[in-house]
Amino acid sequence: MKKFAIVLAGCGVFDGAEIHEATLTMLSIKKQGADYVVFAPDIPQYHVINHVTGEEMPEKRNVLVESARIARGNIKPLSDFIADDFDALIFPGGFGAAKNLCDFAFKGPDCTINAEVESSVRAIADQGKPIGALCISPVIMAKIFGEVDLTIGQDPGTSEAIENMGANHVMAGHGDVVVDKERNLFTTPCYMLDAAIVQIADSTDNIVKAMLESMND
């Protein structure tokens, strides 16, 4: 049975992992006969956003502890990730990917990637195993890999920032998966487009299917 490592960035679209993308990634993996383990870095969230008002709250939360809500407690610190134990690595989206796993939301192309995130991505890539990135999380791959084909959908500002990191942004629509065969990188826009939850389910099905098929090539 093929095993995915899923990396979460908190719990909630505005300051953490996007919940529908994370949940539906899990469902797509299991539906297609594979399995997963959930990871998150044990670090403070950049901030906490009230998801009703959009305003910052005077609180401190931890990325691992909040991600555990989506994982129902079945989660490991990303420091425990060992590439040998997995067939693939996948990152759901949400602002947390750009605020907690890196600081792209604040620094754009000059962003820094969390050290554990970068070493996990490089370890899987060094073994030639597929990496998936949904929604905004492809910015992490643009920063790490530079020259690579990927998509965050159609947003002009974000795609320009991605090009400024040396990557090639490919325009994509609902459910599309952009594949960089050389890097074995799979990306899909999800809620970076104005999407409904049914389209997120299509996207997670499609990206997981493409990643699993790549393992048979």
Added chain:
Amino acid sequence: MKKFAIVLAGCGVFDGAEIHEATLTMLSIKKQGADYVVFAPDIPQYHVINHVTGEEMPEKRNVLVESARIARGNIKPLSDFIADDFDALIFPGGFGAAKNLCDFAFKGPDCTINAEVESSVRAIADQGKPIGALCISPVIMAKIFGEVDLTIGQDPGTSEAIENMGANHVMAGHGDVVVDKERNLFTTPCYMLDAAIVQIADSTDNIVKAMLESMND
């Protein structure tokens, strides 16, 4: 287009709404051509549980504000619920249903139901419209309706408490939906059984399908 009101109880299985059940309820409704609006009571959570350790955290959180994470900000206070505007009412599970929407987790059959929850349920029931309850949330219906057929799966302690509230507990397995035709009440066990996420998706598909079909009877 048929419209469901979804009532959430926070964000996270141990102190709020179960995230997979909530997300997959949304997906099942949209997949089957219906629509939804998400509600939650604007009240303090009973407590905050660290989902890694299972221990209580010295924090205060609000049920509406945390539920908004699952709803991506598209949520209304339950005080705004008007039964005339909806065709059905549905409650995903998670401990929050038994800690925030009522206090069954602490008082068992002697529990009290949140006043807005009770008035919403009674208003929909008075109009003969279907009510769905997943996982542990059928305890709310047992307390409100008394004599009614429902399921929380197979847990002996919880089913005994349900019988003590005057309801008839029906044993059920993965994906099963127990229907009380007189009350137009639909229940399914979800994570009250030792379930995988694929089985939750089956359960939410099945309960939404049964509720939609009941509207055509």
